[in-house]
Amino acid sequence: MKDSREFYNHVSTREAIIDFEEELTDDLTIQEAQALAATHSKTIFEVRLLLKMVLDHHEDTIRKRWAKKASTKRREVLKAVCDDLPADHCWNIYAATMLLGLPVAEKEYLYGYLWPHLNVEDLIKGDNLPLLLNTRGRTPVCAFVYEDMSSWYAAFEKPLVKIPNHLDGYMILHNQLSLEFYGKVVPIDREKDGPENPQFVLADVLRKTGKYVHIGFGLAVLHVQEFTYRMLLAFCYQILPEMDDKTLIKGSPEGNIVNAEPPQIKPKIPSGEWPSLSAKLALAPYTGQEGANFDIAESLIQAECSKCEDFIWFLREDPEFFDMVIRTRYNTRQQTSHTNVTEIRQSWASILWSVVHDAYFIFVWWDCALKQFRKARAMRQEVADDMAKNPNCLPTDYETELRVVLMGMDNIKIFHLAGLSELCRNDASLRKVFNFHDMSKNPFMVKREYLHNKFANVLEALISPSTCKMFGIEATVHELDRLFLKDSGKNCMTPELQEHLGQLALSSEVTRQVFLHQPRLHRNNMPKDCRSISKKDSIRRVSRMCRQTLLLTNTPPNSELVILCSTGMPDKDRFLYPVDQPRTPEITKAMITAEQNLDGFWQTADKLFLNLSKQLEAMEGKPPAEHKPEKCAAAAAAGGGLHTLLKEHLKKPRELRRTAEDGSVAVSAFAALTLDGRRRRRKRFPPASGTEEPxxxxxxxxxxxxxxxxxxxxxxxxxxxxxxxxxxxxxxxxxxxxxxxxxxxxxxxxxxxxxxxxxxxxxxxxxxxxxxxxxxxxxxxxxxxxxxxxxxxxxxxx
Structure with a gap:
């Protein structure tokens, strides 16, 4: 073990980058890679052991001293530890978009790419540094493989960091607690027969269990981890300068007493604010990755499914809300002013159909996602014993169901990414930011004068397929959330854009929970030929579950759309709904008229949808719904079409509010009918006490x-x-x-x-x-x- 005061009291990002580039060259041999891996692994375990000894005796002291220091003093300590540490928060997405099509002349970006969570701006905030010390010093090194690998993955994709990919073999990092196996290189000699070569057998096992890392990737992970642990130990030396090595590592001279681990630091929430998912993810590099919580994931899906259902019912129920939604959609998508009456009606008809399509389309997707997620959770209980016996192997059937869940989430993300793309093309405020004339190089090229607008650059990165693949939607959504309160973001943000981003954040959190539960499902960890189900088969499975969406994919003929427009075009105060004014005979009459006009539109849309359903069933060789007595009765009871889909899909009743002649609110006979012929009333929540007190x-x-x-x-x-x-x-x-x-x-x-x-x-x-x-x-x-x-x-x- 090297002398701590001479080797571990200072680090340099520039020197670390130089060493990294000198080691990972194109002429690196397998023997040199084995030697480098052994050296880095040994250093990592030595530094982590020293760090744990320091924390066992002085962690509480370090926390108290750091808490008493002002931000300027904290900057001075970090400067003494690493004088060239990146000063600002590493905008991963922003830095990448700044480099799109621009020459890379400086290496400053590279520092942030390799260890983005190590920067002065983030480390001086709150208890981030004590949290990082606690998790890195008291948690096995292998627990941070995915975190450290993802920290520089963008630099590898650009590529700013060159990883030698000519080495034939793998490195073992995952779930390895001892130095004997952590960082062990498994070479493959392809000159020998595969089945007879034990290295092939071991490599095949590593591939199928998702526990292998390519040698080049593994060396990069080891390099990042060594720098991180050395920096943390150097910080301990700077915060405790009066202690010599013996006192620092072995405790006080009175005795080698190991103090109990201090209680876990709870990140403080600023007064007047509420817990934020983005804030929790921002702390992930410091607090470590939490375990998977399938209850949270299922709650999110269930809540979103209920929200989509409520949105559809409110469209059917409230004329003013319906009018507001279609007018907003028309103003967003309308680019040219039509003078011809026919063109105007066709434009409105297209908008009306898109509102109906989008509302039902995303509702069916979320409802099917909920059923698929519950199916995967039920299967998880069935295979719990097998997974406990062999944690390195994931049952094939269970892995298949999880991948179908992920594919469903991806389809939801694609739907909202398409909505973002359309907004950026058509919305007046966003169209000023993006240049869509040159579509050959980059379909979302940011204008030169907006290159310094962080919001515009991050938004471009979210929409760009290449950048989205590089970082994943999860990272981009939460980077955008950080910008919501910034002045640069307020100029571009619109309610429609915010709605799409909220949906992306929700689906991304469900995806993250699945990855936390089983990291081998991650796109960078599991090879395609070892997956239980291919992407094409996953799409086919999801499409079968969401068969109802096929009824909405084909646009009806223009002649039928014009009929839809005749009942839904918001002209001549057709949907004027003065519900917030005192009830007078005139106000009541206006409300009843607006509700009747809205019911007329939905009856037309239901008939149109029912005709499309008959055409689709005829193309599939199945008898139309009118030939099935049970479906015919249900369609007649509920009005047919979309209304039937809504009630049959949910299997639960719902009532529409309608205004009576005396101004009171009543329930229409059309809407009050349920599939089982009974009405249900929701119980009070929270449950009422026995005395029915308020x-x-x-x-x-x-x-x-x-x-x-x-x-x-x-x-x-x-x-x-x-x-x-x-x-x-x-x-x-x-x-x-x-x-x-x-x-x-x-x-x-x-x-x-x-x-x-x-x-x-x-x-x-x-x-x-x-x-x-x-x-x-x-x-x-x-x-x-x-x-x-x-x-x-x-x-x-x-």
């Missing part, structure tokens, strides 16, 4: 309740509430709050073994402005249906 909430929460359940009166206005007030109400009712990327919020609660999860999309700029009556109406109808809330259930705290 829920006591703070005055701020009660003000939100009054705004949600506001009934218009001539001399009374609804209270003004903002989004943060609604979040406060949900927290007051016992819901845990998690802010996802893209303005998506997950509220979950468990009371008396009854769970509820609800997903809401925060209105754009709602934190500064009061929420509109339309947004409040959408929220309250979801709360009424899913939680059974009523205004009379709430009262102020005594």
């Amino acid at each position: 829920w006591r909430v703070p005055p701020r929460a009660l003000r939100v309740v009054r705004a949600l359940f506001y009934e218009p009166h001539p001399h009374e206005a609804a209270p003004d509430v903002m989004w943060k007030d609604f979040v406060f109400l949900m927290a007051s009712m016992g819901f845990s709050v998690l802010r996802l990327g893209g303005g998506a919020w997950l509220f979950s609660a468990r009371k008396e073994k009854v769970a509820r999860e609800m997903l809401f999309q925060e209105p754009w700029e709602a934190e500064k402005e009061k929420m509109s009556p339309l947004v409040l109406r959408e929220i309250v109808r979801r709360l009424e249906y899913h939680l059974g809330w009523r205004k009379e259930y709430f009262a102020a705290k005594k």
